[in-house]
Amino acid sequence: MKTTGGDDTLLPVSSDLDIIKVRQKGRDLAAWADFAILDQTLIATAISEIARNIVTYARRGTIVLKIEEESDRLGLVVIACDQGPGIPDVTQALREHYSTSHGLGMGLPGVRRVMDDFAIESTPGEGTRITMKKWRTKSADAQEQSP
Secondary structure (H helix, E strand, O other): OEEEEEEEEEEEEOOHHHHHHHHHHHHHHHHHOOOOHHHHHHHHHHHHHHHHHHHHHHOOEEEEEEEEEOOOEEEEEEEEEEOOOOOOOHHHHOOOOOOOOOOOOOHHHHHHHHOOEEEEEEEOOOEEEEEEEEEEEOOHHHHHHOO
């Protein structure tokens, strides 16, 4: 597997404005990588949910956006990291309708549902790292041009 499209994009997240910026950067990268419009929207929504969690619970963190390439598919990778309070019970946090903020509880379960790959590592008192990917099949033309 290789990373394409230049360097990884590292974006700080500590405010509502940052949430908007990182969401738009993710949508732009998805468009650049020829993801379908629906997938661009799903990616942007997932990034927004994760960035909102960073601001709400950890106050600040980072999101890395990058493209990964395999022989027959292309993936947009999002890695969100913070050094906040961590999630005491990840299994419970991933349950539908669970919420610590009295919301609908659709954040993490919803993100996991719309992305193709989703992994979360969290240690109470140390922070959280979420890695998620959305994949698309390469077109025949793109595969022929690949080295």
